[in-house]
Amino acid sequence: LAKTTQPISMDSYEGQEVNITCSHNNIATNDYITWYQQFPSQGPRFIIQGYKTKVTNEVASLFIPADRKSSTLSLPRVSLSDTAVYYCLVGDGDNQGGKLIFGQGTELSVKP
Amino acid sequence: DTAVSQTPKYLVTQMGNDKSIKCEQNLGHDTMYWYKQDSKKFLKIMFSYNNKELIINETVPNRFSPKSPDKAHLNLHINSLELGDSAVYFCASSQVADTQYFGPGTRLTVL
Numbered sequence: 001l002a003k004t005t006q007p008i009s010m011d012s013y014e015g016q017e018v019n020i021t022c023s024h025n026n027i028a029t030n031d032y033i034t035w036y037q038q039f040p041s042q043g044p045r046f047i048i049q050g051y052k053t054k055v056t057n058e059v060a061s062l063f064i065p066a067d068r069k070s071s072t073l074s075l076p077r078v079s080l081s082d083t084a085v086y087y088c089l090v091g092d093g094d095n096q097g098g099k100l101i102f103g104q105g106t107e108l109s110v111k112p
Numbered sequence: 113d114t115a116v117s118q119t120p121k122y123l124v125t126q127m128g129n130d131k132s133i134k135c136e137q138n139l140g141h142d143t144m145y146w147y148k149q150d151s152k153k154f155l156k157i158m159f160s161y162n163n164k165e166l167i168i169n170e171t172v173p174n175r176f177s178p179k180s181p182d183k184a185h186l187n188l189h190i191n192s193l194e195l196g197d198s199a200v201y202f203c204a205s206s207q208v209a210d211t212q213y214f215g216p217g218t219r220l221t222v223l
Contacts, residue, residue: 034211043116043202043214044155085153089212099168102155 002026002092004103011109018075022088022103031091033071038085083110115139116215118203124221132189133218135203144186145204161186198222
């Protein structure tokens with residue numbers, strides 16, 4: 001079964017870059033690695049997805065090393081509104097094309 | 113024009129009762145999911161349906177029974193509710209693998 005590990009919480013200040021790493025072993029070889037953001041009383045919201053190397057969109061970057069045993073979500077210049085819980089999502093290597101596993105979530109707190 | 117909707121948003125009930133949560137998506141996606149989020153915010157997949165066919169069925173008590181009347185709907189029926197069933201239940205849908213769109217959640221409280 002795939003196992004994921006994320007820091008439980010992180011603190012930052014407005015304008016800083018924040019990097020959140022998810023360690024994941026035994027993930028499905030053909031599945032993407034995806035990150036979600038969740039605000040209180042809302043459902044998770046898709047941020048970014050990648051397979052290998054680096055992906056960048058308008059809100060974040062995602063760095064995935066060649067061995068795919070971890071992934072790092074990078075949020076440039078965070079603001080107060082980025083305070084949320086961030087989850088990685090991977091496919092289970094024991095269930096190719098099947099079971100999806102969320103990380104435990106990282107609670108990011110951005111201070112003024 | 114909500115993409116994934118769930119009803120009800122809040123559900124408070126007594127132990128032993130039977131309840132249902134409904135989910136609808138208007139995104140034209142083929143796959144729908146049910147997740148349970150506990151008080152520690154862990155998100156765990158319960159079921160996944162693709163074109164009305166069950167493809168993921170985690171080790172969930174058989175008191176939980178999903179039903180998909182068509183590919184736009186995935187309902188969750190829970191029999192004989194227990195205290196431990198209290199959680200937030202999220203419905204989601206996707207077309208491309210892993211890019212899921214989540215509903216607003218249903219907060220279930222069992223007394």
